[in-house]
Amino acid sequence: MFEAFVTICMLAAAGPVSPLPGETCRIALLPGFAAETQAACEHAARLAARQPASVKAEGLPFCALRPRSALAFSEAAPGVFVHRGKVAEPDPANVGDVSNIAFVVGSRGIAVIDAGGSRKVGEEIYLAIRERSTLPITHLILTHMHPDHVFGADPLREAGAAIIGHANLPRALADRAETYRANFARLIGEAAFLGSQVPVPDRVIAELEMIDLGDRVLELRAFPPAHTASDLTVFDRTSGILFAGDLLFDTHTPALDDGLALGPATEVIGRSEADRWLLFDLFNPRNATIAYTELEWDP
Incomplete structure (x- = not known):
């Protein structure tokens, strides 16, 4: 299977001063254009000409064989895959991979729980899912507002996921967007952070709601202020596993x-x-x- 990629570079700051030599660039995955042949993948990607809004692309998208994900996921229960983030502060070595991430596979779709701390991490989540299933990625559930859980959202949204969070999440993210961007870019480095954006939820949960993935129901419960003012838990009825976000530390x-x-x-x-x-x-x-x-x- 082939996936689409593009070289992305940091946009130069506006103003009369020319940017310094040595642009910051990296190759980014563009989910949504997977195809059996390289030609079919490249045709679809070029027609869409899609790229992250916060960066500029160098050249046209290109396609290559799908690489293996750099993130290790284990199967905690049938259809439930979990990744344990580093117990560390975000830095260039871990590119913001310092939070736990999971995805749950139903008979009709897949829900991802948290997205990691950079677009790069989100791309690796997408690859890890595609190593295990071709089902649609239908939902991305953000357990709270902290940057190590949200900055990887865009690749999953581009793959088709609706972003879901606590009713307080949109305001909490909007209020902190610039601070989160500046701090995380400084912590993990500009190259690793390229393309990372604060997400805008498509749907919010005020109390308790269900998501049906097909023969698998997830219960989403919103909490009053605790770890943050935007904490949400996810309970998988089939496996009996509760995803508590940062309401639980080990x-x-x-x-x-x-x-x-x-x-x-x-x-x-x-x-x-x-x-x-x-x-x-x-x-x-x-x-x-x-x-x-x-x-x-x-x-």
Whole structure:
């Protein structure tokens, strides 16, 4: 099977100053044009002339044999595939692959749960799915607003997925879009971040709704503010697996939504738990500061 690709480069900043030499470019996958022959793939891709809006393409799309995904997915239950992100801060080596990702296969379609922290990660999710199924990718469910869960959304949307999230997700993403873009581009590097955009959900969940993938029903439940103000869980009735997003932490120190300036309390709060969690010294001071500040204002 052949897939379409295009070389994408960072757009030069507007203004009278010429861009510096050495453009940042990478080859990006363009989902939606898979074909049995290279000629059929290239014909479809060139007619559409589709490319990420935040970048410019160098030349026309081209097609090549579908590569294997760089992401490792394991089958947690029949039809349920999970990928464990790195327990680390986003950096150029992991290209934003620091959150857990899953996809669930029904008889008529596939739902993806979270999209990773860059378009590059989203492309790898698409390839991992196509290694296992040719069914339509019908839904992308974002469990909350944090950038390591959302920036990989575009390739899955281009493959046909409707993006679904908490009722608070559109506003939360819109309010933080520029900050998220700037911070994640800095953390993982411009080349890895190329083509990554804050997604716009197609549908939102306020309480409880069901998605039928064909002989497989997913329950989507919206939560009040907890890890963020936009937390959503996904329960697969068939396997009995609950996808909790960042409402549940295991080895990674739990993180609250925003980090504030460190205060005196951060040196002692939670210190007895340090040996039980990875990245404790990175995340616990942030969490302690938020919790301490909130408690100060309790009546």
